[in-house]
Amino acid sequence: MIDLYSDTVTCPTPGMRRAISEAVVGDDMLGEDPTVNQLEARVAGMLGKQAAVFTCSGTQSNQIGLRTHCQPGDELLINSTGHIANFEGGAPAALSGVTVRTIEAPKGLLSPDDVCGMVNADDQHLCETRLLCLENTTNLGGGCVYPLQQMQQLAEWAWSSGLRMHLDGARLFNATAEGGYSLEDVGQCFDTISICFSKGLGCPMGSILVGNRKQIHRARRIRKLFGGALRQAGMVAAAALYALDNNVDRLREDHENARRLAALLSDIDGILLNADDVETNLIYFEIAEGFGSAVQLNNALADFGVRMCPLGNSRMRAVTHLDVNADDIPVVASAVRDAMASGIADRQVMGTGPHPK
Numbered sequence: 001m002i003d004l005y006s007d008t009v010t011c012p013t014p015g016m017r018r019a020i021s022e023a024v025v026g027d028d029m030l031g032e033d034p035t036v037n038q039l040e041a042r043v044a045g046m047l048g049k050q051a052a053v054f055t056c057s058g059t060q061s062n063q064i065g066l067r068t069h070c071q072p073g074d075e076l077l078i079n080s081t082g083h084i085a086n087f088e089g090g091a092p093a094a095l096s097g098v099t100v101r102t103i104e105a106p107k108g109l110l111s112p113d114d115v116c117g118m119v120n121a122d123d124q125h126l127c128e129t130r131l132l133c134l135e136n137t138t139n140l141g142g143g144c145v146y147p148l149q150q151m152q153q154l155a156e157w158a159w160s161s162g163l164r165m166h167l168d169g170a171r172l173f174n175a176t177a178e179g180g181y182s183l184e185d186v187g188q189c190f191d192t193i194s195i196c197f198s199k200g201l202g203c204p205m206g207s208i209l210v211g212n213r214k215q216i217h218r219a220r221r222i223r224k225l226f227g228g229a230l231r232q233a234g235m236v237a238a239a240a241l242y243a244l245d246n247n248v249d250r251l252r253e254d255h256e257n258a259r260r261l262a263a264l265l266s267d268i269d270g271i272l273l274n275a276d277d278v279e280t281n282l283i284y285f286e287i288a289e290g291f292g293s294a295v296q297l298n299n300a301l302a303d304f305g306v307r308m309c310p311l312g313n314s315r316m317r318a319v320t321h322l323d324v325n326a327d328d329i330p331v332v333a334s335a336v337r338d339a340m341a342s343g344i345a346d347r348q349v350m351g352t353g354p355h356p357k
């Protein structure tokens with residue numbers, strides 16, 4: 001199957017499995033796992049930060065990050081399509097007692113104008129506005145890349161307004177592959193940054209939260225509180241180190257494949273897609289009215305050995321990644337063309353399909 005459901009569906013390669021099996025490990029909760037320590041120091045250095053803490057998942061690392069900055073009763077600001085606001089099970093409220101105030105923004109990219117005036121006055125009736133969260137690349141926003149200057153302006157605004165800055169950088173390496181800026185440039189715009197190894201980088205699990213020494217010290221306490229402190233985690237940190245060596249530079253191939261696929265899809269009758277909107281490895285498109293639903297298309301694609309991710313009634317997401325190669329792209333486009341030509345609107349379906357990870 002050519003699986004474009006998400007960049008999380010990748011399986012560890014033989015090389016990565018070898019790195020995992022050969023990892024030197026110790027008890028990470030005692031700070032004694034050399035592979036975890038190496039990974040944390042390396043990623044902190046890449047972002048120009050003092051420290052990092054390895055976590056189980058992107059959700060966990062975002063939630064540890066926001067709890068590092070916020071107390072129960074505080075609020076955070078985030079674009080309305082943000083993963084933290086929509087796809088983490090209500091965790092800001094459930095785990096930290098934090099209110100999420102969402103802000104509409106095209107492509108999920110906030111601008112200084114969008115946030116201006118959003119900090120509550122010092123009034124006992126109101127939440128204390130504590131944190132601004134950005135996402136780069138934006139997931140539901142379309143895999144879009146923040147311009148560096150926009151992040152810098154938002155940081156300047158947030159810090160001068162007494163807020164902290166957190167980046168959900170689940171796909172930060174996809175952003176820096178296209179954005180024309182470095183990880184260190186990004187590091188300068190945020191207090192804490194979360195990065196996933198289980199997305200385009202091909203690892204079986206693992207994320208990381210970076211920040212200054214004091215914040216990461218506190219983040220370690222919260223990781224323990226949230227049940228995420230680990231023992232011989234070098235087994236998985238080794239996969240992340242392997243990914244940094246082998247799977248970062250190739251992300252442009254995924255973006256190239258995504259743009260080629262988008263161009264082919266945009267020519268198909270009943271598919272609404274502006275190929276120019278595709279900036280990284282996430283492709284979103286609409287199925288035109290009367291042509292059937294996204295679930296119907298996905299079911300039809302299964303007959304051709306292709307899977308995508310239906311979102312609601314008419315929206316579909318397709319994601320390129322390590323396990324999708326250039327030769328797969330025309331195959332996928334033909335499958336969509338043939339499925340649409342066969343007429344999907346009459347297909348019997350159950351449910352509305354899964355949600356995007």
Ligand SMILES: *Cc1c(COP(=O)(O)O)cnc(C)c1O
Nearest residue numbers: 057058059060083139168170357
């Ligand atoms: C996938 C993702 C996460 C983290 O998801 P996990 O499944 O918990 O690893 C966070 N933010 C964004 C934007 C994501 O796409």
